[in-house]
Amino acid sequence: MNEEALIKACLRGSAQHQRELYERYSGKMFAVCLRYARNSADAADMLQEGFVKVFTKLDQYHFQGSFEGWIRKIMVNTALRTYQRQRFDMEHSGFEVMPDQAVEPDAIARMSEAELLKVIAQLPDGYRVIFNLVAIEGYSHAEVAQTLGIQESTSRSQLTKARRWLCDQLESIK
Amino acid sequence: MNDIDQIFQKRLSNASVTPPPFVWDGVERELRKKRRRSIFWWSLGLGMLLGVASLTWFGFSKTTPTRHTSTPLTLTANTPSNETHLKVKKAPNVAPLTPNTKQKNTAENQAFNHVLSTKNGLVAPNTSILPPISSPYPTPSEGLPKQNQAGQQSSDAPTFTTSSRVTSPQPLSGTAVSDNPPSFVLASATQQYAALKPLHSSFTLLKSKMAIVNTQKWQQKIIRKKKETDTKCYNFESHANAWLFDAYTGPLYAQKSLSTGSNPENKTYHDLRWNTESHRGLGFTAGARASLLVKQHFSVGTGIDYQQFTEIFSYEKPLYIQVLIDPNTGDTLDLDIVTQRFKQYSRFGFVNIPFSAGYEIRQGRRGVHLRGGGAINLLFWKNGTMLDQTTLQPAKFDTQDAFRVNAGLSLIGSAQFFLHIQPRTRLFAEPYYQRILKPVTKETYPLQQNYNLIGLRLGLTKIF
Structure with missing residues (x-):
């Protein structure tokens, strides 16, 4: 069944097709959630909440643009809202200029996706969210600042610290 | 990058x-819950819409008074010292006035006003000497009877007699009113018209006109209100005994209490249950009731009543x-402990036969009906999950020997606020409180589970 037909079947409320749609995208979306969550239980909660939103707001998808991108955006927003609810605090605002640390690409290449996710999960909340949004999702610092209600300089600072933290971690694993 | x-x-x-x-x-569970919620809200919205629509329909539809059109009509104006009884006949078809007659009648009209104000100081209610402002009815002067030269009233003129002087304006206590303002002749005043004509002064004329206009407005307001009440309220004075049939539905709130009774050893189980279950439930009530109203105010009633509410059971256990x-x-x-979260809905339903005695107080179309009584439980059903008393693991109700088959007797008190929308139809809102006297759990079960219910019945009463 193609994507459009599947979405239309879900819109009609077919539980069987909802399950099919879930199975088609849940793996990728769970990986997204794992990147934002502190642990797999939190990620599972995010995934559940996100998919409930997907099915209840499905009528707002107008078959324009990538459906996977639409779901991913819902998951990211759900994750962000979860952490805003938990009132995570950015450590401090202010921009610190730090040299980029060189990372040996082979060290990362040898690691599995699960290991990389594990490393990201160990990042402090503030670092993790900003690293995910900027480095992996491709949001600009201005967008991140607007979404999280922080200053752009804070976003930059957190990203820099996240990178350094990751490099240290990867070095220690290596 | x-x-x-x-x-x-x-x-x-x-x-x-x-x-x-x-x-x-x-x-899946969340989607089901959302679907149920949306069905509930849609039903509630539809119900409210129907309610508003029916209120609008009944409230604003024109009703033709049938009991109040007999002629002649008698209006009685009670005054503190002097009582004036005006026998009024509704004017027959009034012929349109010609400019001449209108002018003549206006002159007479002014004279009448002057006579009334100067002679007695005040004017009688409903003595429509001056035309009401923008009235759709024929002006009072148009309704004045023509007189022949001998001072006799013409045969087609409405008759009117007054036995004493007219005094201060008072609310009408007559039992009926006519649709059109009655027109009449003040015979005694007419006779004095010629004698008092020289005393005419423009100041007193203006004063008397203002007094009359104010009286008319005030009077018309009372008549309108009374007419509205008369046409929309059942006449309990003439029908002291009546049957009231209620149909209702509405929201229900259930407050649960759980206790160890006389055995504190069960505290651990009590705490586990208390921490895994919601302490209150939400639901609905629906039913029908028949009451016999005797001596206008006292009632006895019975019917059938259904109540259902839902509680939440939530439980976390390590899965793997x-x-x-x-x-x-x-x-x-790394090791990660993943917990499994259960969240299930437990439902309780009661089918009861209520019985009550009551007292009704009315004022116009509105009133309060206070009821007190009880209910005998016919059926008590339950479906859900709670912790088992021996394994302390979640288990369905039907696998546990915890609940009684019948919930037994309850005490109920309610206050019904009603509004007549038709003589035989009322809308009502009735908050009530119900206490289930015995625990719904068995005596052999280690805990005692009790319920207090608070609900709101929204419904319709038909009177027979």
Whole structure:
């Protein structure tokens, strides 16, 4: 069944097709959630909440643009809202200029996706969210600042610290 | 973009990890709940819409008074010292006035006003000497009877007699009113018209006109209100005994209490249950009731009543330990304990036969009906999950010997606020409180589970 037909079947409320749609995208979306969550239980909660939103707001998808991108955006927003609810605090605002640390690409290449996710999960909340949004999702610092209600300089600072933290971690694993 | 960013983006942007199987169950459960909620809200909205529509329909539809059109009509104006009884006949078809007659009548009219104000100081109610402002009815002067030369009233003129002087304006206490303002002749005043004509002064004329206009407005307001009440309220004075049939539905709130009774050993089980179950439930009530109203105010009634409410059972238990192993070295990198969360809905339903005695107070179309009584439980059904008393694990109600088959007797008190929308139809809102006297759990069960119910019945009463 193609994507459009599947979405239309879900819109009609077919539980069987909802399950099919879930199975088609849940793996990728769970990986997204794992990147934002502190642990797999939190990620599972995010995934559940996100998919409930997907099915209840499905009528707002107008078959324009990538459906996977639409779901991913819902998951990211759900994750962000979860952490805003938990009132995570950015450590401090202010921009610190730090040299980029060189990372040996082979060290990362040898690691599995699960290991990389594990490393990201160990990042402090503030670092993790900003690293995910900027480095992996491709949001600009201005967008991140607007979404999280922080200053752009804070976003930059957190990203820099996240990178350094990751490099240290990867070095220690290596 | 930084190298590390690129590397992570490349590896993780399309990564896929199989989620735990219980996530889909949770999604399904949430979707079902949302569907149920949306059905509930749609039903509530539809019900309210129907309610508003029926209120609008009944409230604003024109009703033709049938009991109040007999002629002649008698209006009685009671005054503190002098009582004036005006026998009024509704004017027959009044011929349109010609300019001449209108002018003549206006002159007479002014004279009458002057006579009334100067002679008695005040004017009688409903003595429509001056035309009401923008009235759709024939002006009072148009309704004045023509007189022949001998001072006799013409045969087609409405008759009117007054036995004493007219005094201060008072609310009408007559039992009926006519649709059109009655027109009449003040015979005694007419006779004095010629004698008092020289005393005419423009100041007193203006004063008397203002007094009359104010009286008319005030009077018309009272008549309108009375007419509205008369046409929309059942006449309980003439029908002291009546049958009232109620049909109702509305929201229900259930407050649960759980106690160990006389055995404190069960405290652990009590606490476990108390922490895994909601302490209150929401639901609905629906039913029908027949009451016999005697001596206008007292009632006895019975009927059939259904109540249902839902409680939440939530429970977390460790499901499995997730181990993260390095595929290259085989080393264990991490252990993650994943918990499984249960969230289930427990439902309780009661079919009761209520019985009550009451007292009704009315004022116009509105009133309050206070009831007190009880209810005998016919059926008590329950479906849900709670912790088992021996295993302390979640288990369905039907696998546990915890609840009684019948909930027994309840005490109920209510206050019904009603509004007549038709003589035989009322809308009402009735908050009530119900206490189930005995615990709904069996005596052999270690805990005692009690309920207090608070609800709101919204419904319709038909009077026979």
